[in-house]
Amino acid sequence: MEIHNDNNCSWINELALRTNIQSIQSNEDCEWLVIGAGYTGLSAARKLGQLYPNQKIIIVDAQLAGEGASSRNSGYLVDTTLNDGFTSNKELDSYKKKTDIYDLGINFVKKFINEYQVDCDWNECGKYFASSKIEDEKILRNFSNTLSKLGFEHNLLFNNELSKKLGTNFYNIALFTKGGVLLHPGKLVRAMIDVLPKNVCLYENSSLLNWNKTKDIISCEFKNGKIKSKKIIFATNGFLKSLGIKSNYNFPITLTASMTRTLTDEEFKSIGEPKEWGVLPVRPMGATIRMTKDRRILIRNTAEVHNPFKMSNSNLEKRSISQKIGIRKRFPQLPDDIIQSSWSGIVSRSRNSSQIFEKIDNNVFAAGCYNGSGIGVGTLFGEQIAIKASEDSTNEIETIEARNKPTWLPPQPFLNFGVKTRLIYERLRARSEI
Numbered sequence: 001m002e003i004h005n006d007n008n009c010s011w012i013n014e015l016a017l018r019t020n021i022q023s024i025q026s027n028e029d030c031e032w033l034v035i036g037a038g039y040t041g042l043s044a045a046r047k048l049g050q051l052y053p054n055q056k057i058i059i060v061d062a063q064l065a066g067e068g069a070s071s072r073n074s075g076y077l078v079d080t081t082l083n084d085g086f087t088s089n090k091e092l093d094s095y096k097k098k099t100d101i102y103d104l105g106i107n108f109v110k111k112f113i114n115e116y117q118v119d120c121d122w123n124e125c126g127k128y129f130a131s132s133k134i135e136d137e138k139i140l141r142n143f144s145n146t147l148s149k150l151g152f153e154h155n156l157l158f159n160n161e162l163s164k165k166l167g168t169n170f171y172n173i174a175l176f177t178k179g180g181v182l183l184h185p186g187k188l189v190r191a192m193i194d195v196l197p198k199n200v201c202l203y204e205n206s207s208l209l210n211w212n213k214t215k216d217i218i219s220c221e222f223k224n225g226k227i228k229s230k231k232i233i234f235a236t237n238g239f240l241k242s243l244g245i246k247s248n249y250n251f252p253i254t255l256t257a258s259m260t261r262t263l264t265d266e267e268f269k270s271i272g273e274p275k276e277w278g279v280l281p282v283r284p285m286g287a288t289i290r291m292t293k294d295r296r297i298l299i300r301n302t303a304e305v306h307n308p309f310k311m312s313n314s315n316l317e318k319r320s321i322s323q324k325i326g327i328r329k330r331f332p333q334l335p336d337d338i339i340q341s342s343w344s345g346i347v348s349r350s351r352n353s354s355q356i357f358e359k360i361d362n363n364v365f366a367a368g369c370y371n372g373s374g375i376g377v378g379t380l381f382g383e384q385i386a387i388k389a390s391e392d393s394t395n396e397i398e399t400i401e402a403r404n405k406p407t408w409l410p411p412q413p414f415l416n417f418g419v420k421t422r423l424i425y426e427r428l429r430a431r432s433e434i
């Protein structure tokens with residue numbers, strides 16, 4: 001099936017238009033085929049290009065490279081996440097494994113931007129887990145204990161101090177973690193496209209329709225041609241399930257976000273001229289909200305089971321209205337009509353918030369399912385799955401493989417029913433935070 005994305009995302013629209021876009025027009029053979037050109041696929045292709053300068057490597061995307069979730073996210077390169085359970089030592093151990101992976105992810109993105117001198121508005125300004133509900137202090141104190149045990153620098157903040165930092169008095173309590181980076185997701189993924197090695201051939205607007213494996217050769221069918229490859233890496237994240245990859249372990253969730261125009265000097269003054277910041281919700285379905293370094297406000301406050309291949313304009317508009325309300329609640333002094341763009345994007349989730357990183361058959365590999373935190377992990381997993389597919393090993397692969405594996409999901413229609421019910425429950429619980 002074809003992916004029809006909206007073309008409304010500010011992160012994408014402010015970048016220079018790309019030229020020299022090629023799509024598949026004939027049959028080809030190659031040594032390596034990567035499906036999906038977001039952080040994961042581009043990192044895999046880059047690594048393969050470096051490892052095998054004399055081999056033919058093809059990377060394919062159903063839409064323009066990087067213009068899926070990799071350009072459509074909120075730009076938090078996270079060191080820690082909340083809402084993962086962790087009450088017992090066993091859970092603490094799993095949480096540590098998860099943060100070890102986040103840490104590697106941050107370092108891999110850092111290495112990438114240093115090596116290629118990438119400007120992606122990188123800001124090591126930390127992040128806030130914030131709530132308007134003072135009763136959420138208990139959740140944050142538990143989280144604080146966990147972070148202390150694992151050595152993460154953090155502190156709790158309350159109303160006045162918070163409103164000075166954020167420019168809104170909506171929040172009453174927050175836990176600030178020092179580690180964690182804010183960046184421009186579109187600039188980061190664009191740089192990954194720009195630096196693809198010469199022996200990597202990128203085809204765009206070319207959807208993989210079917211694939212099969214006969215005698216260890218993988219045949220892939222596209223609208224205008226076929227590709228035969230010795231090895232394949234699936235890096236389609238929210239679309240892994242639709243291609244039959246680890247179908248019982250991951251499922252797509254559609255998110256929508258909106259971004260305002262740049263605030264005027266007067267508007268910015270009216271909210272106290274805060275420095276760039278990022279807030280993540282304490283209650284899972286609350287809003288992610290961010291002040292960018294160029295004074296724009298980004299908000300994401302929906303997550304739902306929806307057709308991942310397309311969201312209609314009218315459906316997007318409904319979500320944009322809820323985002324306008326979310327901004328108005330926090331910044332009542334700002335005008336009503338400042339949202340410049342609204343967009344949707346697809347993420348992949350597993351039942352236990354764990355990621356997919358594996359050989360799923362001879363010569364067939366997959367990496368993805370980052371549960372909404374894929375900037376760093378996707379970059380890391382992409383490079384490392386290329387190394388794993390080369391039958392090699394690294395310390396990073398050992399760290400990745402020490403994580404808990406995704407757990408089994410019930411079949412449809414039970415899966416959608418269960419997920420929808422859970423999302424409705426969480427949305428109700430977070431209704432003040434949306």
Ligand SMILES: Cc1cc2nc3c(=O)[nH]c(=O)nc-3n(C[C@H](O)[C@H](O)[C@H](O)COP(=O)(O)OP(=O)(O)OC[C@H]3O[C@@H](n4cnc5c(N)ncnc54)[C@H](O)[C@@H]3O)c2cc1C
Pocket residue numbers: 003035036037038039040041060061062063064065066067068069070071072073074075076077078206207208209235236237238239243255256257300344345346347367368369370371372373374375376378
């Ligand atoms: C609104 C939103 C906010 C988010 N916020 C954050 C955040 O703040 N921090 C964070 O770390 N993560 C965030 N995420 C998640 C993050 O964007 C993803 O985890 C990350 O982009 C995954 O990268 P990827 O390369 O694996 O997948 P993607 O970027 O989704 O790339 C997969 C690619 O596969 C292509 N594809 C799919 N099917 C086919 C096919 N059949 N044939 C060919 N190509 C195909 C798609 O077109 C797509 O380009 C957010 C996501 C969204 C949508």
